[in-house]
Amino acid sequence: MTENNSDYLVRFENVQKSYDGELLVVKDLNLNMAKGEFLTMLGPSGSGKTTCLMMLAGFEPATHGEIYLDNVPINRVPPHKRGIGMVFQSYALFPHMTIGENLAFPLEVRKMGKSERDKKVKIALDMVQLGAFADRRPSQLSGGQQQRVAVARSLVFDPDVVLMDEPLGALDKNLREQMQYEIKHIHERLGVTVLYVTHDQSEALTMSDRVAVFDAGIIQQLAPPDVLYEKPENAFVADFIGDNNCLIGIVTEESENSCVVQTPDGSNIKANKVNIAGKGQKSTLSIRPERVIINPEVGQVPNIFKAKALELIYLGDHIRTRMQVCGNDEFYVKIPNTSHIADLNEGDEVSIGWNEYDCRALDAP
């Protein structure tokens, strides 16, 4: 490793977790978080994201491996001594306390004086624009307001790290998007380190510095959002992040940077060699719908195939078209509404094509 491990605020080293002694929920997790970073764990439900947070917060012991916080191993440190803020999906605001008391709680247990406490509570509430709500009970607030209070409460005692477990999961779409920006801005303003968990990829892409894509207890890829989208390293990530077309075939030729994959119907597709097992092995090709060119000129792109439009879905700015190509009839193409091709009809035959570097040859399922 070139980087110095001790520069990181949070480190998971070979962490494993099993609840029942039979199944590994988290398999060999290695993850480093820099100070001030906004890192998101993204993955389908059940992939072990919450378990990772619980281990870091101290509510679940790691079965194997070590977690470091500021270079101190914390496996034996009880939760209340870790100084980690948490936002829960259910907010976990204490129903028997007012908003002000909720926020004062972490300061009170730290034996902070009353005047200083009040000041900090006020600052924290103002930060989420809820200064006027200090005397209300959580149940008197809307979901979005409760969410803000939960965020404010997790930050009021100036923790080094804040963990957020699907904090926006219960909000409706508009509010969720608004809150994404608010949380992002708070993060930028305070410079706090955030470990965020979500199963919503657009949320992960909007908010994060880096995203760790989780599946089956393994980090499939850890990269900034654009890299994740542009350069997925395996079929799971390609499919999980954004719209994607999969074509499965056998590698017939292999060179340094490219390869040729033959689909079952006999089409030979030139692809960018990323993650294949070798010649003669199966591979999944990933092509983004917006990278497909309709009616390309001969020679414009190396891959040109006949396709048949099966279904057109009008989506305003673009038309999502399901096509049959290379023996696959779940192939989606995004046709911008500006182009003349927009007046394609169901059943029409067109030719489509794509560049070699837009077609990534990945591992087979």
Add this chain to the structure above:
Amino acid sequence: MASNTEALKTADGISLKVSLQRSLRRKKRNALLLVAPLFLFILVTFLFPIFDMLIRGVDNKITQEILPTTVVALAKWDPASGQLPDEDIFKAFTVDGQVAAKAKTISRLGKRLNYEKSGFSSLFRKTGRQLKKFDPEKMTTSYKENLISIDKKWGKVETGSLIHRESGRYTKSYYLTAFDLTQNSEGNIEWKDADSSIYIDLFKRTLWLSCLITFLTILFGYPIAYLLATLKAKTSNLLMILVLLPFWTSLLVRTSAWIALLQKEGVINDTLVAIGIIGDESRLSMIHNSTGTLIAMTHILLPFMILPLFSVMKTINPSYVRAARSMGATGFTAFRRVYFPNTIAGIGAGGILVFILSIGFYITPALVGGVDGTMISNFIAYHISTSLNWGLAAALGAILLSLVLVLYILYDKLVGIDNMKLG
């Protein structure tokens, strides 16, 4: 926006309000029909008996029924004068007494008045026997002399004044007795002397034992309920069955089991003696006293505490405690400041349930309570089935009922009845 001043109409022109009311009325009628059978059942088997009991506690029509003319005549007499009633009152009594003696009802009145002052039962039986044979034609003396010759007590002012006092349609004497009060011959209310006052002590003991039982059920029930609410579903279901098991065995069987365990020659004492912790001569007396009542009732009422506690704890999001801990609270602080306050509704609900059940509990104290472990309900039962003093039983019952109501109101004020969760 359309103008709101015009009354809104439905499509066929009927005013919207009328139409809404019509549909609501139909809904209400249906709701009423659904509850009607249960309501009737409760009315007949619960509300009427309670109402009847409240009446019985003050009812005193027996005097007017058995001595109709005497009661009217007595109204003119002033017992404070110290004079015996006039001849016409004695005459009226003789006439009423003869009728009652023939109808065999006079001893009932004697029994009733015996509650106020002992000796009246025998006085009335004796007088009744004589009056049955009595023929006014052959009378040589006055009615007054005649009665006094039957029993000297008729020559005393107190006898008359007691009948005078208890001649009204209603009486407060049962309630006075229930509070260990009595009326002296001048009609003043005063405390009974220490050895004949029982009920105040009994109420105090009932309340005290109930408090203790409630406290013990909270003490034992809280950790169990916590386990039930937090353990894995499989384990907690098994535990729940154990908690509910007592509901499937008869109360009588469980109480008898406690007798077998706790008595002098019982399992516990035998074991203690066998391992030599206590000597054979100093076996613990754990039954037929208040200890027995306490142990057996705590056990029997425990599920009534556990279930409401459990149902409240089940709704407490485990992330509350986690949130508290992540914010720097120790396990104990998180419990004290966050978990416990959220279970108060359950403690209140379970507490009030157990308390109300225990102040009215009958079988267990009757079987294991001995003398100092009996409760007010045992005395109510005694007066209903043995002494047949239903008036006093009713008064005691009514006091118990109002006690429960007061507690209920108090609870509502303190915790709020809407917060009560029973399962």
